[in-house]
Amino acid sequence: MKLVMPQLNTAQVLVVGDLMLDRYWHGPTSRISPEAPVPVVKVDQREDRPGGAANVALNITALGGGVSLVGIVGEDEAGQALQQQLESARVNCQFCHSQQEPTITKLRVLSRHQQLIRLDFEERFSADHGALVQQQVEALLGNVGVLVLSDYDKGTLSDPQRLIHAARKVGVPVLVDPKGTEFERYRGATLLTPNMGEFEAVVGACQSEQALVEKAQLLVQQLELEAILVTRSEQGMTLIKPGQKEVHFPTHAREVFDVTGAGDTVISTLATALAAGESLEVATGLANIAAGIVVGKLGTAAISGPELRRAVNQAQGSERGVVSDEQLLMALEDARAAGEKIVFTNGCFDILHAGHVGYLEQARAQGDRLVLAINDDESVRRLKGEGRPINPVERRKAVLAGLEAVDWVVSFAEDTPERLLEQVRPEILVKGGDYGIDGVVGGEFVRSYGGEVKVLSFLDNCSTTAIVEKIQSS
Known part of the structure; x- marks a missing residue:
C-alpha cells in the first residue's frame, strides 16, 4: 500500500x-x-x-x-x-x-x-x-x-x-x-x-x-x-x-x-x-x-x-531521491523542523562527470541538505540547442539521485529555477562556474530574506560540451 x-x-x-x-x-x-x-x-x-x-x-x-x-x-x-x-x-x-x-x-x-x-x-x-x-x-x-x-x-x-x-x-x-x-x-x-x-x-x-x-x-x-x-x-x-x-x-x-x-x-x-x-x-x-x-x-x-x-x-523509500515539487516542500518542512540548513543548486547535468561530482560534494558541504534542481529536456534544448540533452531528464534524475551528496532531485520546465527558489527559500544558494555573485540567477531573491549566495569552482578540464565534442570527433 x-x-x-x-x-x-x-x-x-x-x-x-x-x-x-x-x-x-x-x-x-x-x-x-x-x-x-x-x-x-x-x-x-x-x-x-x-x-x-x-x-x-x-x-x-x-x-x-x-x-x-x-x-x-x-x-x-x-x-x-x-x-x-x-x-x-x-x-x-x-x-x-x-x-x-x-x-x-x-x-x-x-x-x-x-x-x-x-x-x-x-x-x-x-x-x-x-x-x-x-x-x-x-x-x-x-x-x-x-x-x-x-x-x-x-x-x-x-x-x-x-x-x-x-x-x-x-x-x-x-x-x-x-x-x-x-x-x-x-x-x-x-x-x-x-x-x-x-x-x-x-x-x-x-x-x-x-x-x-x-x-x-x-x-x-x-x-x-x-x-x-x-x-x-x-x-x-x-x-x-x-x-x-x-x-x-x-x-x-x-x-x-x-x-x-x-x-x-x-x-x-x-x-x-x-x-x-x-x-x-x-x-x-x-x-x-x-x-x-x-x-x-x-x-x-x-x-x-x-x-x-x-x-x-x-x-516508502522516499526519504531522499527524486521528488515532485510537492514532495520536496514537505521534505523541507521536516528538515527545517529538525534544524537542518538547506542548500540549493541547479543546472542541466546532461552527462555526469568528475567535475559535477566534485562540485556537488562541495555544495553539500555548505549545509545539511542539498536540493538539486535540473532543467527538463525542453529547457535544456532551449539553452544548449538541438541535439541536447544527450540523456533525457528521467535518466539524469536517476543518476544524480544516486550520488551520496544529493538529498533531493527535482526538475523544472522554465529556463531558470526562480519559481522553485521562491518555494524552497534555501538558506544557501550555490552556483558553479565563472559567475560573479551578482550574476547568479535568484541570488537577489535569496539575499532579500537573509540567505547566502556562494559561487564554487568546477574541477579543471571537465566539461560536458568538451566530452560531447570529443565523442563526436572520434
Missing part, C-alpha cells in the same frame, strides 16, 4: 472520555524511615502529565490536528492543572465539573528511575453527568470530522450509545478505544480498536489467524460496525471489514522500549488522518508506523507530524 502523508493540520477531532492527571514525584533516597521499613524519598522534582483521554487529545495536537476535548474533572487544583496544561498545547477544553468526585489523579513516587509506590485519587463518576456530557458533545459535533470515545471505565462514558447515535446522525465517524468486555455498549460505532487481550476477552482465544479473522467478522456483524482494528503488539495490526479480506500491517518497531501510551497513539493517528480525508486503510497504515515510533521511546510520548512524515518517507 502506498502511504501518502495527509495535511493533518486540516483535521478537526472531538475526543470524549475519562480524563486523568498523571503526577510524578522524583527524588533521591538514601535511608530507611525510622517509623516503618520504607525508604525516605526527598522529593526534588515534580511533573504533571495529562493522561487518559487527555493524552489522546495531546497526541492529536502534536500531529498538527485541531482537537476539542470533553470529559469530567473535579472542582479542585488537579482539574485546574490539567486544563492549564492542555490549553497551553492548543486543546479546546470543554470540561464538565463535578462537585462530588475529584479529578482522577495518579501519583507515582520514583527514585533512581524506580517506581516505589502509586497513589490513586479517584471515585467513579456518577451517571448524573451524562446529560451535560451529551450536551457538550452535540454542541461540538457540527465542526469536527471524527469523534473519538476514549473509555477507561471511570464513568464518563456511562451511555456511549447516545453519543454514537448523535454522531452518526450528522455523519461523523465514531472511533472507540474500548474497555472491559461489554462491547455491546459500542454498537453502531464506525471502528473499535481493541488490543489482542481485550479482543480475546470478548470473543475467546484465537489459536490461528483464520480464527481471529472469523471471530472479528462475526463481531463486526453483531455490533453493526464498519470495521474492527485489532492491535497485536509485536505482530502488528489486523484490520477487518465486513465481507472483505483482512488487511494485516506488520510492526514497524525496530526496538521496543515501552508500550505505554501506544494505544492512545494508534487511535489519535487514526482519527487525525481520517479527519484529514484519508481512507481507513491509509489511516491504519499511518497509525501502525506511529505506533512503531512511540514504542521505541521511554514513557508516555507523543509524536509530531514531521516525525511521522519522516518515518513514512523512510517506510
